[in-house]
Amino acid sequence: MPLVTAFGEVGFDHTEAMSKWQDQVELLHRLLPFLEARHLLVVHCRGVRGDSGDCEFAIRSLLFHLKLGGVPQSQRIHFHCFTGTKSLLEIWGRQQPNTFFGFTRVAATFNKNQVAALRAVPDSKLLLESDAPYFASKKGGHSTPFTLYETAEILAGHRGVDVSHILKITTQNGTSLYKKE
Template identity: 35%
Template sequence: MNFCDPTTYREPNFLSRVLALQSPVGGSGWKLALGIHPKHATTYTEEDWGTFVALLQNPLVVGMSEVGFDFSVPSQRWPDQEALFLRLLGQGTQGRVLILHLRGGAHADTSYAVHKLSRRLLTRQCSPLQRIHLHCYNSDEVQVKAWAIAFPHCYFGFTGLARHFNASQVRGLRAVAADRVVLETDSPHLPPHPGMGDNSPDFLGDVGAIVADLRGLPLADLMRQTVRNGQALYGIFG
């Protein structure tokens, strides 16, 4: 479960309410990823920060998410996103998965810019063995190779948006090594089918069908592989 809006986890009894949702299967329940989304870089408070730091110490929290850059907002806000990103990295990422939200702006070159900037900062702050999950990946083959070289334990998450990929994005999806592909629903957002209402984790197989088709694989093979990949990335084995 991913929480990147401080207004959510600052609510009273946040953890106890999350724990109440746990439905253990084979002895394992939900794990959490916690962060401050880059769009909140100009609005989060010091109280929010203190709550985040305290919750980060909970053993249920296995990832820092979603963090990174979102250049869809006015450029005047980009420096605040960089400052927040560095502050988040300063909390330490060893032992946690770093789940990156990297979104370009209106100009095509900003898509490359967010990837290059985040890699430059990460190489200064993190071990090359850092486990990274590129959330909602939609860039090209060049960026796939650059991430794989800089961080060999980088995984690429694909959502229902893959249905709408252009040729360059499809080549990027196909360039990802089989053991580095993970599936995401990003629910309640990004429904895999046009005209759907809210998305949910129930549609993970629908996302898998889109990705399997683009990679030219049987759906069952892709689902088995991506389950193994997700377990390896997050260190969760049922």
């Protein structure tokens, strides 16, 4: 349909039983033929419970399957809820350079490798996310879009910049990324 501008969220959830992983791969490969260059591809990866939090296997696997599925390097991608390391960010960026990376309040719990990745995201590729209603605000209860400011505070702290800078660049990036072409 011509009015559809975004495709997703697709990816791998390795918090599911390993017996379900192949089903996720097969579903991804059934969906990818419907992806068009005009679409924004929204991807998400979740790693195995209890891993270091960086989702390394899931992210590397998704990148491999996107390439195998014919996703071109020029594809615009929103990597939703990125929790990977700096090396994963660099690998992803080399293979899919038109990717923007979204971060939620989960960044408050990042380890040093994940913080290094957050710091390495260029200003021009950074996105704020609430992922409402999944992450509680610091006041408690479910998150809402109003928790974006709290997320901006977390990102600003990790990046050593003012909150207003994070709000400005992420607003520009989101507006640019999600505009209808």
